[in-house]
Amino acid sequence: MSEILNTWLGRKIDCECGQQHEISIRRIVIERDAMKQVAHYLNENGYREVTLVADARTYEVAGGKLREWLEHAQIKVSLSVIRQNAMGEVAADEEAIVQTLLDTPLSSEVLIAVGSGTLHDIVRFVAHRTKRPFLSVPTAPSVDGFASVGAPLIVRGFKMTIPAGAPEAIFADLALLAQAPQAMIAAGFGDMLGKHTSLADWSLGRVLLDEHYCELSARLTREAVELCTAHVEEIAQRTDLGLLKLMEGLILSGLSMLLVGHSRPASGAEHHLSHYWEMVLLQQRRRALLHGAKVGVATVLMAQRYEALLDITASEAAARLAQSQAPSELTDAERIRQAYGAMAEQVIAENFPANGKGVDAAALKARIVQKWGDVQAIAQAVPASEQLSVWLEAVQGPVTTEQLGVEPELVEASLQDALFVRNRFTILRLLRLL
Numbered sequence: 001m002s003e004i005l006n007t008w009l010g011r012k013i014d015c016e017c018g019q020q021h022e023i024s025i026r027r028i029v030i031e032r033d034a035m036k037q038v039a040h041y042l043n044e045n046g047y048r049e050v051t052l053v054a055d056a057r058t059y060e061v062a063g064g065k066l067r068e069w070l071e072h073a074q075i076k077v078s079l080s081v082i083r084q085n086a087m088g089e090v091a092a093d094e095e096a097i098v099q100t101l102l103d104t105p106l107s108s109e110v111l112i113a114v115g116s117g118t119l120h121d122i123v124r125f126v127a128h129r130t131k132r133p134f135l136s137v138p139t140a141p142s143v144d145g146f147a148s149v150g151a152p153l154i155v156r157g158f159k160m161t162i163p164a165g166a167p168e169a170i171f172a173d174l175a176l177l178a179q180a181p182q183a184m185i186a187a188g189f190g191d192m193l194g195k196h197t198s199l200a201d202w203s204l205g206r207v208l209l210d211e212h213y214c215e216l217s218a219r220l221t222r223e224a225v226e227l228c229t230a231h232v233e234e235i236a237q238r239t240d241l242g243l244l245k246l247m248e249g250l251i252l253s254g255l256s257m258l259l260v261g262h263s264r265p266a267s268g269a270e271h272h273l274s275h276y277w278e279m280v281l282l283q284q285r286r287r288a289l290l291h292g293a294k295v296g297v298a299t300v301l302m303a304q305r306y307e308a309l310l311d312i313t314a315s316e317a318a319a320r321l322a323q324s325q326a327p328s329e330l331t332d333a334e335r336i337r338q339a340y341g342a343m344a345e346q347v348i349a350e351n352f353p354a355n356g357k358g359v360d361a362a363a364l365k366a367r368i369v370q371k372w373g374d375v376q377a378i379a380q381a382v383p384a385s386e387q388l389s390v391w392l393e394a395v396q397g398p399v400t401t402e403q404l405g406v407e408p409e410l411v412e413a414s415l416q417d418a419l420f421v422r423n424r425f426t427i428l429r430l431l432r433l434l
Contacts (some may be wrong), residue, residue: 002229004248006285008255017214021259025147025244027169030247032240034173035180039073041169042110042135049076051108053123055090055101056081058115058139062176066114066137078105082122089288092121093154110135113167116184117143117291123249125151128164136167140180141188141246144224144294146170147254150263152275157282159275159341159421161267161348166258170251177243183290185246186397189235192249193391195225195383197287197302201268201426202272203378207362207371208424214265218258221265224252225428229391236395269419269426273298276418279343289404296431297404300413303385305427310379312434314372320434321368324370326361327432332420339417365433375430384415 005028013021026360029037042050050070055061059081080103082096090096100122104111111134120136120143127134128151136146145152153166165394199218205211227249228235234242239416256265263271274294281288312320327335329352336351337344352358366377389399398404419428 001109002028002244002248003253005030005255012077013216013259015214015216015259017212017216019212019214021214021216021403023255023259024257024319025166025169028147028172028251028311028430029170030174030175030244030251035062035176035396036069038066038070038135038137039075039305040393041171042070042075043073047075047109049078049108050112051104051112052112052114053082053103053119054114055084055245058119061179062137062139062173062203063114065167066112068422078108079099079104080104080121080369086144087285087287090098090118091154091288092118092125092152094156096122096128097153098290101130104130110168110274112137116140117145120145121151124164124167125162126147133168134165136170136172138170138172138247138368139176140173140181140184141177141243141250142184142191142290143188144165144191144250144253144266147251148257148263148266149261150257154279154282156343157279159279160263160296160346161263163187166254167303171234172247172251174240174243177247178238178240182238182396184291185243185323186392186395187292188246188250189228189232189292189295189395190294190299190392190397192225192246193388194229194268194295194299195221195266196388197270197299197427198264198266199308200306200378200382200411201424202264202402204375204427204430205264205425207374209359211425214260217259219263220252220256220259224249224256227252231246231395232391235280251257254278267422268302268424269428270295270298270302270304272418272426272428273301273414273422276414277410280410280413289393289406292407293398293404295399296388296397296404297399300385301401301411302387302390302427303382305378305431306379306382310376314369317372317434318369320323322364324365335417336405336420337412337419347420351420353423356423361433367432369431
């Protein structure tokens with residue numbers, strides 16, 4: 001059990017942010033042999049028939065054994081082993097969703113995700129749409145989405161996050177996590193480092209656009225990443241303590257998203273670059289890169305851009321804003337069509353929803369000038385890019401786009417156009433006004 005996490009389970013909170021938050025997760029177990037507790041949990045809650053969802057690899061390392069334990073406990077198990085796509089990968093796309101739906105009998109009461117991020121995204125969406133609970137059995141500490149409500153899916157080639165539901169319980173077996181490849185552990189750590197820039201981006205939205213902001217959610221996110229950076233050596237050495245703290249951080253970050261019902265606390269421009277790279281690689285029929293590895297590298301790039309803000313005085317910012325050409329919906333739509341091709345109409349709909357209200361560019365520029373001191377304070381709170389690089393190196397994660405395998409042309413394109421991946425104010429949207 002984790003004291004850090006268990007204090008939040010099953011709580012309803014009337015928050016100072018003006019919203020009521022609820023944590024629907026009933027149980028979180030992070031310890032050796034945690035997977036053995038799944039059968040007892042199911043029996044305890046009266047569940048007699050489940051669908052276990054895995055891929056070939058995660059079924060081999062965990063799913064098969066879990067199935068044996070469940071069947072020994074007289075629980076009926078149906079199986080969905082997600083097939084690889086044409087590139088030899090498992091993707092959270094339409095095909096995987098349909099397969100899971102077809103493999104799940106109408107009599108199945110619960111879905112169990114046995115895998116890392118992609119498997120959880122598939123199961124989270126299917127469970128939500130079929131009004132079933134699901135349980136989480138992570139096989140690698142590679143992403144922060146285990147406890148969250150959003151399901152990032154690839155729909156017609158476009159990466160979009162669809163509201164879904166949190167797991168009813170999470171069983172993270174430290175012995176199983178210790179078998180994960182070092183690259184996946186480094187990816188989980190990289191995903192956590194991205195919270196530094198995602199929180200800064202959220203703060204920009206609050207200061208410049210009066211976006212709703214929850215300090216409780218932001219605090220949980222900060223605590224989550226600090227759990228990881230405070231134990232970077234143990235994480236690098238794959239000790240039980242290191243894996244526990246990494247997993248606690250990943251789940252706590254998920255709880256911060258669960259509180260507010262969206263990914264804003266944990267996903268900013270660094271994630272937009274990651275999603276952009278993923279979509280381009282998919283279009284080019286190239287193998288995917290680990291999500292957290294991309295986020296870690298993109299976080300270094302975004303930290304460099306926050307550092308650049310510290311060198312701009314208030315008078316220089318005002319002069320730049322006075323001279324810059326504010327983008328219009330028409331020019332942005334054309335830019336999106338050139339950058340996103342067949343996905344363009346989906347991206348345009350994301351950025352200019354029919355029932356949405358556009359941003360007054362002149363008013364925004366005036367607000368930036370007025371709040372430049374606050375903007376620089378936000379930038380100052382982001383760790384130096386050199387420190388982020390040291391942390392990534394410590395866990396043997398990629399630090400540069402070259403090490404990641406993203407070519408300079410794609411990096412440059414993403415710095416120009418990844419801001420359109422989500423309709424959120426980030427450092428990238430600020431910089432194009434300066």
